[in-house]
Amino acid sequence: MLIVLPLIGTLLCFLLPRQVKALGLMTALAIAASAVALLWQLLQQGAMRYSVGGWGAPLGIDLYADGLSLLMLLITATVGLAISIYANAAFKLDKLVHFWPLWLLLWTALNALFLSADLFNLYVSLELLGLSAVALVALAGGSAALGAAMRYLLVSLLGSMLYLLGLALLYHSFASVDIAILAQRMESTPAVWAAMALMTVGLLLKTALFPLHFWLPPAHANAPAAVSALLSALVVKGSFYILLRLWLEVFPLSHAAPGQLLGLLGAAAILWGGVQALRQTRLKMLIAYSTVSQLGYLFIAFPLATTMAWKGAMYLLLSHALAKSAMFLAAGNLLLFGGHDRITQLDRVAQRLPLTLAAFALAGVSIIGLPISGGFIGKWLLLTAAMQSGEWGWAVVMILGSLLAAAYIFKVIGYAFTQAEVTHEACEVSKTMGATAFVLALAAIVLGLIAPWLLALMDIAEPFAMSSAALNAGAAA
């Protein structure tokens, strides 16, 4: 249902370009409703497995939903709905005709990705995700955006190729690509290690972990605001989700060395992304580098590998999705308002666009990780996990990263209150656009208040149990 619905929406939007606004919004609402329906079902029955066409696991396509996939689906629906409303207000009709089909296709790919139970299905949805994301970046037009889209496409294809090669090796060793079957048959052979390395590097390219992040800032900064929000909030999370599934379920984490390496790269990303963000002069570039930095936090969970660390990373992922989309939408408003996004020339926008700036500030609170926001809960869980296992190094990096985040966000807010040297004519920004950004930012804060409920949701079918069990077994042995 969750996959077919947006696909039908895509086709309808292609066929009826005149009604694209209403059609798209209706589809978005329907998808959100079915995500909530899935939440209801999962709460009552626990994890679900569904065979498409009744073929069953080894041969047919299986869909699988547990707490992890459910949360990803819900966050996609929330952010997606808000961005849909924003896009309808921000784009003119000629752009919308292209935006809606592509965006619904992207949504299809995301939902399919979060529900897939086998690695090949994941590959197909990953490829679909990449292609529709690239087309969305190119929507902005102009040579900068096209160049960024081209680079993004090449990186994305390279990532998929590496992933597929790893998949070939796995199929050769175990004659299956189903995640559950692979997890049972898994053993530590050179072929498995090669496959793991290939798939991990491929996915890291797509997730833009330092030092493979080079394509992200131009692609995210040059896309239209609604698209940048989608890319930063959801698309990079898609490949991270696959990585999480692979490491949690397929490859047992009893060997600590690769996890440590991922953690180190994550730590480097936090610091490098933060410093680069501080150095940027354009607002959207700053936000894009902030994404690089925040993605680093997610990888800190790999060396810690306790249930608490995974939950922290998941929580951070959710709140980052909300906060970063709010930030990009706010930046889009500022861009439209002043006709530029140079940080030093934000001319008293605090007085003139209060709602947008409030959205930016609230999202900033969550990104920095100040208390009661969603970002705080995520960072708190990660910090506690790091201290419990006595690994102070990670904790120090996380705190430094937060200080850097505070620095670059206050820099923007400071300029927003002062008068710029060059005053400029301001364009009108519609109320809807400010309001959607504000609602998203508010949701990022609210995420901090409903923490116990969300953490309980993550426990449906205990997606994190296996890695901790493997780790304990490794420690005991």
Place this chain on the structure above:
Amino acid sequence: MNNAYLYALTGIVLFTLGLYALIIYSHLLRKILAINIMASGVFLQLVALSTRARPLLDAVPHAMVITGIVVAVSATALALALMLRLRDASGSAELIEESTE
């Protein structure tokens, strides 16, 4: 060395050649072709290695390769279209290093 391994090794060689070309050449058409060669390498690998997983011929990798080819064709089409647009917009079919400004 049996036939399957020969094919698999050829697949690896194709993949590596493609990867090399993708990194070395700056013209976009060459990059796109390089990715296609990499894809062929992966597909060859999938089919060749599957014969060893089970004694009989296994149809699943063949289905995967067909799907993979469809994906590769559409990706190539998108890449070529983007390349043409980029050439129209910037005057050259190469990626320019962007300044941070």
